[in-house]
Amino acid sequence: xxxxxxxxxxxxxxxERFGGRSVRVTSPQGKFADSAALLDGAVLERTEAHGKxxxxxxxxxxxxxxxxxxxxxxxxxxxxAPPPTDTVRLRLANPASWVDLRGPxxxxxxxxxxxxxxxxxxxxDPLRPGDDPGRAWSRISRSRTSVAALLMDQKVVxxxxxxxxxxxxxxxxxxxxxxxxxxxxxxxxxxxxDLSVLMRDGVRDNxxxxxxxxxxxxxxxxxxxxxxxxxEVYVYRRARQACHVCGGEISTAALAARNxxxxxxxxx
DNA sequence: AGCGGATGTACAG
DNA sequence: TGTACCTCCGCTT
Numbered sequence: 001x002x003x004x005x006x007x008x009x010x011x012x013x014x015x016e017r018f019g020g021r022s023v024r025v026t027s028p029q030g031k032f033a034d035s036a037a038l039l040d041g042a043v044l045e046r047t048e049a050h051g052k053x054x055x056x057x058x059x060x061x062x063x064x065x066x067x068x069x070x071x072x073x074x075x076x077x078x079x080x081a082p083p084p085t086d087t088v089r090l091r092l093a094n095p096a097s098w099v100d101l102r103g104p105x106x107x108x109x110x111x112x113x114x115x116x117x118x119x120x121x122x123x124x125d126p127l128r129p130g131d132d133p134g135r136a137w138s139r140i141s142r143s144r145t146s147v148a149a150l151l152m153d154q155k156v157v158x159x160x161x162x163x164x165x166x167x168x169x170x171x172x173x174x175x176x177x178x179x180x181x182x183x184x185x186x187x188x189x190x191x192x193x194d195l196s197v198l199m200r201d202g203v204r205d206n207x208x209x210x211x212x213x214x215x216x217x218x219x220x221x222x223x224x225x226x227x228x229x230x231x232e233v234y235v236y237r238r239a240r241q242a243c244h245v246c247g248g249e250i251s252t253a254a255l256a257a258r259n260x261x262x263x264x265x266x267x268x
Numbered sequence: 269a270g271c272g273g274a275t276g277t278a279c280a281g
Numbered sequence: 282t283g284t285a286c287c288t289c290c291g292c293t294t
Contacts, residue, residue, distance in 0.1 A: 052275095
């Protein structure tokens with residue numbers, strides 16, 4: 001699940017169910033138990049997302065910093081909460097709702113300064129209003145690194161993961177191995193604008209859909225595809241299958257320990 | 269029962 | 282560049 005859209009959605013969901021009220025804070029698994037005890041009963045004042053980082057704000061400029069990593073999961077529900085299992089790192093509960101966090105890469109109590117340090121090392125986020133794509137461009141335009149690697153670098157752009165990377169490069173016909181400095185400003189601005197729209201849709205729908213209406217199975221006269229990850233996409237995890245647009249074979253390769261997917265015919 | 273992956277990051281060298 | 286870490290699920294035996 002977790003690319004930036006998931007985290008922004010979580011920030012909104014935590015706010016809606018728990019914001020502005022006192023919350024019970026526990027760590028059934030124990031790894032966050034000391035901090036949970038400090039916060040138990042405090043009011044959740046605000047929530048915030050930057051890229052894949054989630055921040056839950058409590059009085060005194062104290063923040064729970066959550067990063068889901070690859071495996072982290074969050075589950076919300078209506079009261080009464082079920083008995084927690086021993087993998088629940090963090091549970092929030094109030095009379096109406098509960099939410100469990102499992103398997104995060106990070107769940108820690110931070111000061112305002114420590115939180116600021118995280119913001120400072122992240123690039124602009126297409127989902128944060130006012131974030132400046134020019135900051136990303138200044139790095140991209142000077143880099144010999146591939147645009148595929150740059151899009152995954154959270155210091156360059158915050159929130160893009162393996163699915164949005166593959167999909168946005170396909171939608172713009174860009175070869176993932178092209179060097180950042182060989183991108184034009186126009187191409188970058190178009191990528192950024194597209195990411196903003198795609199990820200905003202992702203927040204709304206809680207899934208990633210990137211296929212334009214004219215390329216859906218219905219529009220192309222194909223059988224509806226069997227969907228194995230929750231959204232309709234052009235290339236992500238479609239290795240050796242037929243491209244929705246040109247019919248050619250989708251390629252895959254390992255790039256920095258992640259699987260890259262692209263259509264060599266459509267992306268040059 | 270046991271394995272291999274997975275929308276991620278950090279650190280060692 | 283490799284490896285460790287977090288958890289769950291679906292596949293194979």
